Structures are given as C-alpha cells and as structure tokens.
Amino acid sequence: MNNSQTLSTKHWYLFSGWVLVSLLVFLRPVLALVRLSLSQDDSSYLVIIPLISAVLLYLEREKLPQQTSSDKMLSGIFLLLAAVIALVLHYGASSKGLGVQLSGWILALALVWIAGFAFLFGKAALRAAYFPFLFLLLVVPIPNFLLDRIIFLLQQGSAWITGVLFDIVGVPVLREGLVFHLAKVSIEVAKECSGIRSSMALFIVALLVAHFRLRNFWNKAFFVAFGLFLMILKNGVRIATLTLLAVYVNPDFLFGRLHHQGGVVFFVLALLLLLPLLSLLQRNEAKKEVVAEPS
DSSP states (O other): OOOEEEOOHHHHHHHHHHHHHHHHHTHHHHHHHHHHHHHOGGGTTGGGHHHHHHHHHHHTGGGSOSEEEOOHHHHHHHHHHHHHHHHHHHHOHHHHHHTOHHHHHHHHHHHHHHHHHHHHHOHHHHHHTHHHHHHHGGGSOOOHHHHHHHHHHHHHHHHHHHHHHHHHHTOOOEEETTEEEOSSOEEEOOGGGSOHHHHHHHHHHHHHHHHHHOOSHHHHHHHHHHHHHHHHHHHHHHHHHHHHHHHHTOGGGGTSHHHHHTHHHHHHHHHHHHHHHHHHHHHHHHHHHHHHSOO
C-alpha cells in the first residue's frame, strides 16, 4: 500500500542519489555519449540535454503535488522496459549491426531515471513533470541510419529552397540533384551543408519557447512545426546568399568566415522569424480566454 507524505527536500536528495548511482552503473555508455557529443558537431547538443531537463524540473517543482505517493507499479514498468532494452543490447547481435547500441543504453538510463522519480514522487508528480522528462529523451543519440536519413531530407529541403530563391532573383542555374551549376561556380548541398547542428538547436529552442509561452496544445504543435520549417528555410537562404555573393561579389565568400562561422547569423534570423508567430499565437490565446470568461 502506498503511503502519502509531504513533498520534502529528502525526496530530492534521494532522487539525486538515484541519478548518481545509475550514472555509475551506466558509466561506459555515459562516457561514450560525452565523447560523441564532444567529437561530432551533429551531436554536440547531447551533453546539455540532461542539464536543461534538470533546470526545467527545478523551475516546475511548484507544479508537483505537495502530497507524494510512491508508485511502485509504474516504477517497476519503467525499470522492466530498461531491463528489456539492456538485455536485447547485450545479447542481440543484430542490434550491433544497426548502430543503435549507444542509443539503446542511453534510452535505458533515461527510463531508469523516470522510474526513480515515479517511485519517490508518484504518478501524479510524474504527470505534472511530463515535459522535463519528455525533453530528457532528446539525450538519446539518433541512430546513424536514422540520422543519415534526416540529414538527407535536410539536404533535399535546403536544395529546394535554394532553387526557389535562385528562380525568384532570376539567376540562371542548372540543377542536377543536389548540385547547382551557375555561371562562375558550381555548388553542392553536401552533408556538411545540411545545417543539422543549428537545426537541432532551433528545434530545442522552439520546444522550450512553446512550452513556456503557449498554453494550447495545437498552438504549441504549430509553433514547433513552423520551427522545423525554418530549419530548412534558413539553411536554403544561407546557401543561396553565399552563392550569390560568390558569383557577383567575390568567390572567396564560399570559403571565408561567413561560410564556416556564419551559421550563427542565420540562426538568429530564424529565431527572429519565430517571434511574430509567437506574438500572434499568444494574442489568439488571450482573446479566447477573454471570450471564455463568464460575464
């Protein structure tokens, strides 16, 4: 039988201990995750996800019910899922060929953390803290076969936007797949030009802004979806801008600082494009609340 008790600092200390012990148990995959994040640009965001989740949990602690009730059944379900994943990874030879080993171990670790929270705080608290723990799942590295597919889609989308922009400004160009042949230069929307790193950063920012600034689920979903579209749009604008500067100003623009370090500029521009939509959605929600209030 579950015993209800007042939420206290003791619960947070116990949960912190649970996290630390699990980190030791999963030390090898954790270290592999850190090495991956520090060595690959498209995975650089991984190490900060648990930190952001911890901050989110702290900021939303007041939403947790003051009376906690340990939910052993729910905790056991999450632990069982983690155990099944660990067993499959340990004994399943096929998983090694798919390159999902690290992803599976980190997912199991995240489930262990969720299980610990459910055990100490209960189902109601876990429901109240749904966003920090859903956000935590972003720490799971995207498997290589899936990451390659995402990068390819970003390349295709960026190439399409680039082609549209060339048509708008009236630049004569011959396109062959991901390659554009212009009068003075030829460019290819390669993997390095997919913008996966800044795209993930924009996606994370859109998620956080939607959670804190919007209340309606569909408004949140639309805002994040628009952020996904901006990932592709800002990358296509960047490629087209650099190409036009190389053709009409100086070919060195394709090799200079704007090419290698200018992603921040276009990332900021994408964020600025999100602001009008955010303002519009907030006003829409405010109007609906006024209409819903009893006279």
